[in-house]
Amino acid sequence: MRIVVIGAGRIGARVIWQLQKNPKIEVVTVDPREQPYAVQQKIITAVDFHEALTPQAIEYVLNQTKPDLVLVTTSTEDMELGKVPAVDILVEALRQEIAAIAEVPVIGVARVQCG
Amino acid sequence: MNKKSEPLRVCLPCRRLLRFFGRFGVVLALTVGVLVLPTPEGLTLEGHRAVAAAVFTGALLALQPVSLPIAGLMVPVVLIGLGLADVTQTFEPFSRPIIFLVLGSLFLAEALRKHGLTRRLALASIVASGGNIKKLLLGIMGIASMLSMWVENTATAAVLIPVALTISRGVQDVKKAREVLTLLVLGIAYSASLGGMVTIMGSASNAVASGFLAEIRVWSFLDWVRYGLPAFLLLFPLTWWILQRLVPVTVKQLDSDVANRELNKKEFRSPFEREIMYTMIVTIFLWITGSFLEPILGLPSTLLSPTVIAVATVAYLSMRGIINWEDVKGVSWGFLFIIGAGLSLGETLSRTGATEWFADVISPLIIGPPLILSMVVLVFLSALLTNVMNNATVAAVFVPMLISLAQASPSFNPVQLALPVTFATTFGYSLPSASGRMALISATGIISRKEMIRCGLILTVISSIGLALFFYVLVLLKWI
Numbered sequence: 284m285r286i287v288v289i290g291a292g293r294i295g296a297r298v299i300w301q302l303q304k305n306p307k308i309e310v311v312t313v314d315p316r317e318q319p320y321a322v323q324q325k326i327i328t329a330v331d332f333h334e335a336l337t338p339q340a341i342e343y344v345l346n347q348t349k350p351d352l353v354l355v356t357t358s359t360e361d362m363e364l365g366k367v368p369a370v371d372i373l374v375e376a377l378r379q380e381i382a383a384i385a386e387v388p389v390i391g392v393a394r395v396q397c398g
Numbered sequence: 399m400n401k402k403s404e405p406l407r408v409c410l411p412c413r414r415l416l417r418f419f420g421r422f423g424v425v426l427a428l429t430v431g432v433l434v435l436p437t438p439e440g441l442t443l444e445g446h447r448a449v450a451a452a453v454f455t456g457a458l459l460a461l462q463p464v465s466l467p468i469a470g471l472m473v474p475v476v477l478i479g480l481g482l483a484d485v486t487q488t489f490e491p492f493s494r495p496i497i498f499l500v501l502g503s504l505f506l507a508e509a510l511r512k513h514g515l516t517r518r519l520a521l522a523s524i525v526a527s528g529g530n531i532k533k534l535l536l537g538i539m540g541i542a543s544m545l546s547m548w549v550e551n552t553a554t555a556a557v558l559i560p561v562a563l564t565i566s567r568g569v570q571d572v573k574k575a576r577e578v579l580t581l582l583v584l585g586i587a588y589s590a591s592l593g594g595m596v597t598i599m600g601s602a603s604n605a606v607a608s609g610f611l612a613e614i615r616v617w618s619f620l621d622w623v624r625y626g627l628p629a630f631l632l633l634f635p636l637t638w639w640i641l642q643r644l645v646p647v648t649v650k651q652l653d654s655d656v657a658n659r660e661l662n663k664k665e666f667r668s669p670f671e672r673e674i675m676y677t678m679i680v681t682i683f684l685w686i687t688g689s690f691l692e693p694i695l696g697l698p699s700t701l702l703s704p705t706v707i708a709v710a711t712v713a714y715l716s717m718r719g720i721i722n723w724e725d726v727k728g729v730s731w732g733f734l735f736i737i738g739a740g741l742s743l744g745e746t747l748s749r750t751g752a753t754e755w756f757a758d759v760i761s762p763l764i765i766g767p768p769l770i771l772s773m774v775v776l777v778f779l780s781a782l783l784t785n786v787m788n789n790a791t792v793a794a795v796f797v798p799m800l801i802s803l804a805q806a807s808p809s810f811n812p813v814q815l816a817l818p819v820t821f822a823t824t825f826g827y828s829l830p831s832a833s834g835r836m837a838l839i840s841a842t843g844i845i846s847r848k849e850m851i852r853c854g855l856i857l858t859v860i861s862s863i864g865l866a867l868f869f870y871v872l873v874l875l876k877w878i
Contacts, residue, residue, distance in 0.1 A: 335843075338560070339567045344637055369730065372511060372556035378515070380560040383660050384567075386583070 284310045287350040289341065289381075290357030291330055296321035298356050298392055310347050313341070338380045345385055353389040355381065416501045422463035424592065429476075432632065438755070445752040447480045452752070452795055455743050459736070459788035460831065466788065467732025473739035482746045491745060495705040496605045500737060502667025503599040504729040506678065507549035509721045513668035515675070516545060516557040521661040524565060529654035531578070531647060536638055538562065539585045543634060544592030547600055548682060551590040552834030559838065563662065568653040575646040583844050584645060584853060587835035590639050591824045595633075596626040597685075598704070599865040602733060603784075603793035606740040607820040610797045614812060615804070618689050619704045625817050632868050633861055640860055641708070644853045660842075681711045691840040716720030740790035748798045756795075757803035764815070765807055769873060772817055773866040779824035781858050782836045787825035796820075814878045818869045825861050827855030 286302060288295055291314040299321050302308050312321065313332040321327050332347075334340035345353070355378050382389040437443055454476050458469045471723045474488035485613040485840040491497075523537030538558065545554045562582035569575035593601030596617055598608045604626075610619040668674075686692070688702030700706060716747045747753045771796050776796075783792050785798045797816045802808035826832030830840035836854075839845055 309471035333406075338564045338794045342567060369552040369834055369838060370841060372553050373842070374558060376511075376517070376557045376560040377563070379514070383663065384564065 284352070284389045285311060285315060285348060285350045287311045287344065287348055288389050289313045289353065289355045290323035291316075291327065292356070293320050294358055294392055295319070295356035296324055296326050297325060298354055298361035300326050311344075311350065337377065338384050341381045342384055350387055353381075353385055353387060354392050355389060356392045367395070400465060402578045409854035410511060412442070414787050421461045425454060425457040425461055425463060428457045439461040440758060441755040444482060445747075447756055448482055448747050448750040448752040449755075450526070451477055451480055451482060452747060452791075454741060455739065456787050456791050456795070457762030459791050460786050463836050465732070467735045468605035470737075471731070472737035475743055477742060477746050481573045483742075483749060487745070487749075488742050489738075492735070494609060494738075494741065495703065495869050496609055496741075497734050497737060499705040499708050500599045500602075500605055500707070502712050503549050504553075504731075504733065505712045505715075505721065505726045506681070506708070507545075508568040508725050508729050509674055509715050510545065510549060510678075510863065511557055512725055513670050513674055515668070515671055515876060516541075516662060516742040517552060517561055518671070520558050520561045521657045524561075525654050525656065525661055525841035529652040529859055530720075531652060532642065534565070534652060534654075535581060535642070537583060537586050537637055539589035539634070542586045543630070546590040546593030547596040547630075548678065550733070552592075552600065552838065553730070553877050555590040555835045556838055557584050558590075559583055559842065559844075562586060562832040562844045562876060565652060565657060568656045569649050574648045574833075577645065578649055578652065580645050580845055580849065581645040585638070585838055587839055588641065588827060588857065590835050591826065591833060592630055592634055592637060595821050595824045596623060598622045598629045599708075600626070600826065602740065602788070602790035603739045605737045606744065606793040607797045607816055609741050609757065610744060610801060610815060611812065616799060620689065621684055623686065625872075626815070626821070629821055629865060629868055631713075633864055636864055637857060641853070644856060670718070672713070673718065674720060674761055676754055677711060677715065709795065717773070736788060736790045740788075740794035743791070744798045747795065748802070753798040754806075756799040757806065760799070761803055761807070765809070770866065771871045773793060774863060775872055776815065776857070777818050777822040777866045778862040780819040781825035785825040785829045785854075785858075789826060789833070792823050793820050814869060814873055817878075819867055821865055822862060825858045827857050830858075 284307060286308055288298055288302070288310055291299065291312045295312070295314070299310055299312065302310050305328070311331045312327055313334050314330045314334055316330070317333070319330060322329060322342045332344050357374070357378075378391055380389055429450050432453045433447065437446040441449070452711070455473050458472060459466065460762070468561065477483045477488045478485060520538055520541045523541050524534055527533035527537045538561070542554055542558055556833070562579060566575045566579040569578055598604050604622065608617060608622060628642060643819065684702060684707045685704045688704065688707060691697070692699065692702045712726075780792055787791060798818045800815040800819060803813040804812040804815050824838065830837045830850070832846075832854070836850065840847070840850065869878065
């Protein structure tokens with residue numbers, strides 16, 4: 284089973300760490316940063332795709348990887364968009380767009396949901 | 399212990415402190431600078447301190463050493479600290495009906511967003527355009543402005559920008575897709591700002607200006623719309639037309655199937671869509687007609703005032719389970735503090751005589767030259783200032799001053815000066831600091847700073863002239 288994890292920040296790192304417990308799961312990571320938290324914590328050696336959370340970029344990743352499931356773990360802070368007004372609405376709307384274009388299940392992972 | 403990390407841990411808080419005091423230091427230096435200057439002739443000592451408070455507020459909201467809402471809360475503290483008002487006087491404007499009207503519109507925006515109605519309306523307009531880029535731009539700008547008239551415009555833009563991203567992915571060529579995206583995103587930002595011009599709750603500056611106008615004359619929701627709507631109807635098509643010249647796109651036809659597929663997906667369709675739409679229509683109808691219906695129906699005074707209608711609508715949506723407390727907890731409450739701070743500052747300026755002094759200083763510029771020239775200068779000044787200052791502060795400083803000037807001069811009336819200046823605060827197009835919409839676009843990196851400034855300044859100049867001419871014609875026709 285191939286799972287794309289979008290965002291390798293603090294939430295993404297926890298998700299990847301949990302998924303790595305099952306060797307049958309192939310984890311593909313997407314994050315625009317060179318050294319996101321999951322890399323800093325050595326949970327993964329590197330990010331597979333350095334792409335921003337835009338429908339265009341994610342469509343490219345999905346076409347390349349053909350995953351079974353997509354987990355969006357990107358928080359507003361991970362997007363590094365600063366503290367501009369309504370940025371949380373923008374990030375959620377972006378998540379919704381990605382969910383709309385993907386042919387596979389896309390599930391958002393909120394901070395409170397991951398262990 | 400890693401020796402390399404030790405100095406970092408010591409230095410990081412210091413750097414943060416320096417960074418904080420760097421910007422806050424400038425705010426303080428400017429304020430103290432004004433305070434130590436000799437009091438100008440004609441200005442009272444209190445008025446002098448009020449001018450310093452205005453400088454503090456302007457600098458604080460422009461440089462933002464703290465987030466905007468906190469900056470808004472610091473204004474009353476400074477007003478009290480400078481001996482300009484007591485705690486009741488400074489905090490009273492924070493609980494005016496206009497604040498609750500804006501709050502109601504924030505909650506309505508949340509209902510639209512939560513149930514995906516904003517997005518679906520945009521998709522429907524794209525489908526209706528048949529993919530023609532001109533019509534598509536018109537449609538998405540129309541939705542952005544229509545919604546921004548009634549609900550918070552930055553929230554509307556935040557939902558529509560990702561829709562533009564989705565639509566532009568239909569263009570295969572990266573360069574051409576970027577052109578389309580730039581056009582659409584700027585269109586969304588500009589039209590969301592323009593839509594806010596139409597109603598009292600459309601922007602913080604409208605709320606502040608309306609608060610001051612209501613103190614000197616009967617000033618209803620409809621009075622604002624009477625001027626805001628025609629100004630919008632003039633500027634909206636102008637902006638749409640100019641934008642196409644500023645951002646030429648190679649692609650003339652887009653594949654609207656992407657939008658059509660999205661529109662027909664059942665998973666994003668909320669069962670409450672129609673109900674929210676009907677509720678919005680009834681709310682808008684009552685906002686506009688409430689003041690007429692009240693005496694006809696023999697209802698208690700202010701029962702159908704815009705604020706009560708907004709609050710009642712939110713209560714209804716909540717009772718129907720369309721929104722709940724968890725949803726509305728997340729809205730941008732801080733916006734209200736900025737309006738409150740603007741009202742509080744403006745009142746202090748008026749009470750201490752600072753606005754009269756300002757009015758005396760600028761009166762030769764306004765009364766001397768021909769009216770059209772004065773209007774162009776005022777509108778353009780307001781539009782430029784709103785790029786670096788919060789628009790509520792621009793309104794808080796300018797509107798009481800212009801009201802005071804108009805009251806002293808029989809050839810003017812307060813509305814003909816206050817409204818164009820307030821409307822011009824809509825033209826915050828040129829910098830990320832100009833408005834929440836431009837800050838969002840800048841944060842996404844879709845448009846370069848250079849491109850934003852170029853398009854913004856050209857549009858600001860043309861729109862300012864258009865707005866000034868519009869009000870000049872109204873004055874000539876004696877409609878204002």
